[in-house]
Amino acid sequence: MTIAVTGPYTSGKSTFVRMLGELGAETVSADEIVHDLLESGGEAIRRVTDRFGECVRGERGIDRKSLGRVVFGDAEALRDLENILHPLVRRETDRRISASKSEVFVAEIPLLFEGERSGAFDLTVAVTVPEERRRAWAGERGVDEAALRAIEARQLSGEEKARRADVVVENDANPDKLKEQAEALLERLLGGRGPGGGPRQGE
Numbered sequence: 001m002t003i004a005v006t007g008p009y010t011s012g013k014s015t016f017v018r019m020l021g022e023l024g025a026e027t028v029s030a031d032e033i034v035h036d037l038l039e040s041g042g043e044a045i046r047r048v049t050d051r052f053g054e055c056v057r058g059e060r061g062i063d064r065k066s067l068g069r070v071v072f073g074d075a076e077a078l079r080d081l082e083n084i085l086h087p088l089v090r091r092e093t094d095r096r097i098s099a100s101k102s103e104v105f106v107a108e109i110p111l112l113f114e115g116e117r118s119g120a121f122d123l124t125v126a127v128t129v130p131e132e133r134r135r136a137w138a139g140e141r142g143v144d145e146a147a148l149r150a151i152e153a154r155q156l157s158g159e160e161k162a163r164r165a166d167v168v169v170e171n172d173a174n175p176d177k178l179k180e181q182a183e184a185l186l187e188r189l190l191g192g193r194g195p196g197g198g199p200r201q202g203e
Helices: 015-023 030-040 040-050 064-071 075-099 131-140 145-152 158-164 174-192
Strands: 002-006 026-029 103-107 123-128 168-172
Touching: 002 015, 015 026, 015 103, 015 168, 015 174, 030 040, 030 075, 030 103, 030 145, 030 158, 040 075, 040 123, 064 075, 075 103, 075 145, 075 158, 123 158, 158 168
Parallel strands: 002 103, 002 123, 026 103, 123 168
Antiparallel strands: none
16 A cells, blocks of 8 residues: 655645654655755766756755755746656655555655656545644744745645545644544554554554
């Protein structure tokens, strides 16, 4: 069973994926793959440097903060970065799915529907969050309004993601409620069995 989790920027999708992992699913995060690619991925480092210059290099690979200052707020630069990274992330995600022995594999894919990837998964999940809360979380990450607009310009709205998804998870900033939804999703899919075939954790 393969599950793709998506949602708008700072909606809590990474937290939801982490919770599914704690419950026994095998997971992969797009952010995790990007981090690895920018730190040690030869092809990614070369192509990002070719496009944005040596100013984005750090002690190990690409300095993500320097890169962020270059691309956030610049829609064309952000699009170019996505065109470099997204095919590499897709390739690594597919490799991990093929190698997985887990009954449930969960991938966090922010641009799931935009990249027409939904058909590659058995189930799609959209995480939604109240708009005020989402923008507050973006601010806590140091993302200003201009940068947030640049990110959103490349994404479907949260409402549209929810409309297209098989399952909608509502994140109201209550971790306990979010975890309950993670548990309910696995319960629904596995009928009380954990992702490895045994009882769920805690039973």
